[in-house]
Amino acid sequence: MDKCLKVICDALESGIMHAGVAQKLAVRLSWAQTHMFHKLGRAMLRPIFNQRLSQVGRLGSDLRVALEWWKQVLSMHICEMRPWSMCESPPVHVFVDARGTPPRCAAVAFLDGQYHFTDGMPSDKVMSMFQSRNDAQICGLEMLAITVGLSTYAEELRGRKVIVHSDNVGAEAATTKGTAKEWDHCQIIHEIWTMVSMRCG
Numbered sequence: 001m002d003k004c005l006k007v008i009c010d011a012l013e014s015g016i017m018h019a020g021v022a023q024k025l026a027v028r029l030s031w032a033q034t035h036m037f038h039k040l041g042r043a044m045l046r047p048i049f050n051q052r053l054s055q056v057g058r059l060g061s062d063l064r065v066a067l068e069w070w071k072q073v074l075s076m077h078i079c080e081m082r083p084w085s086m087c088e089s090p091p092v093h094v095f096v097d098a099r100g101t102p103p104r105c106a107a108v109a110f111l112d113g114q115y116h117f118t119d120g121m122p123s124d125k126v127m128s129m130f131q132s133r134n135d136a137q138i139c140g141l142e143m144l145a146i147t148v149g150l151s152t153y154a155e156e157l158r159g160r161k162v163i164v165h166s167d168n169v170g171a172e173a174a175t176t177k178g179t180a181k182e183w184d185h186c187q188i189i190h191e192i193w194t195m196v197s198m199r200c201g
Contacts, residue, residue, distance in 0.1 A: 100136025
């Protein structure tokens with residue numbers, strides 16, 4: 001991974017990453033996130049893969065964010081710990097849902113025989129981060145609802161097997177894959193997988 005780190009540092013310093021370099025880096029990091037990070041970081045590959053189509057090689061803001069994240073992670077020289085035995089406690093079920101107009105996210109956690117409920121309206125700042133769409137941002141809000149559930153009950157979920165239930169096919173597919181087609185959705189998925197990795201600690 002030291003070679004990847006050097007490529008990333010050189011690109012951040014020069015402000016340039018040519019298409020061929022982006023292609024090789026994306027493939028190497030794709031292997032890393034699959035075999036070392038369990039999909040954490042997969043969403044941060046999207047801008048690097050997109051750079052393969054660049055004819056000038058200049059770093060855009062999305063690519064710079066992704067490269068800065070990978071630089072930080074690779075600089076930490078993380079070693080993964082694998083548990084010898086799985087948690088024997090019953091799984092926690094988290095049910096999430098969202099509404100588009102007006103926007104609202106909710107989550108219900110069924111934990112050790114008790115139900116816990118939380119909901120709220122995303123701030124204008126959060127809503128402004130979404131790209132312009134004509135679907136009331138429902139897919140993104142459904143992803144956001146997952147983050148609401150995982151973050152609200154973070155302590156209760158730590159070390160437990162968690163099953164998340166969502167009725168939105170797009171949110172479900174993106175969360176399962178660890179990435180999404182659009183960069184604003186990628187950033188939410190990245191946060192979900194970050195919380196999942198922290199919960200396992």
